[in-house]
Amino acid sequence: MFCPNCGFEIYKEEKFCFKCGKSLQRDASHEKLNERSRSAASQPEVMYAGFFRRVIASTIDVLLWLLYCITVFLLPIHDAYNIIVGFFIAWLYYALLESSTWQGTIGKKIAGISVCDMEGKRISFWRASSRYFMHILSNITMLIGYIMPVFTEKKQTLHDIVSGCVLVKK
Structure with missing residues (x-):
């Protein structure tokens, strides 16, 4: 299986792409997808230590x-x-x-x-x-x-x- 965002090869069970960090979970309902994107936007972005x-x-x-x-x-x-x-x-x-x-x-x-x-x-x-x-x-x-x-x-x-x-x- 490959990440739809960056094309990186991933295992089927993975929840996130290790390369680009995109969520790999798919929902049938468009409404649930919109709710997730709204809640993700309200969460603070992860800041990695330099x-x-x-x-x-x-x-x-x-x-x-x-x-x-x-x-x-x-x-x-x-x-x-x-x-x-x-x-x-x-x-x-x-x-x-x-x-x-x-x-x-x-x-x-x-x-x-x-x-x-x-x-x-x-x-x-x-x-x-x-x-x-x-x-x-x-x-x-x-x-x-x-x-x-x-x-x-x-x-x-x-x-x-x-x-x-x-x-x-x-």
Whole structure:
């Protein structure tokens, strides 16, 4: 099946086109269609979080991470354990906060952005975990994956696209 608006290939069960964002639900009644378009016009338009808001949020999160590293460095723990514990703490920090009612890390909360799925709903812990681990893709592309919000319609990074997420302004 293809989107009637942009021609993008979609699954039959999809409610929205991932490329252009158009609703794919069809009603037999013209009246229902008019009611929907009137109610959609009254709803605020989704504002996606741009590159600089993401930079602000990431900077705050990195500063918090450095504070954590300094604290751990002062503790009498073997370096190998620090690496393992640090990996799990970073993963849980991102996955738990992005899947919580906050819908983002402390940096994202301060920057006024939240993580959601393509339909604007809160993401699950597993999707948040997927998004966290997909940062690897953005890193191995010589950081081009992080610059993609400048060029994509929904201002998504590579790891957002792969995990099916968007960042929106609150």
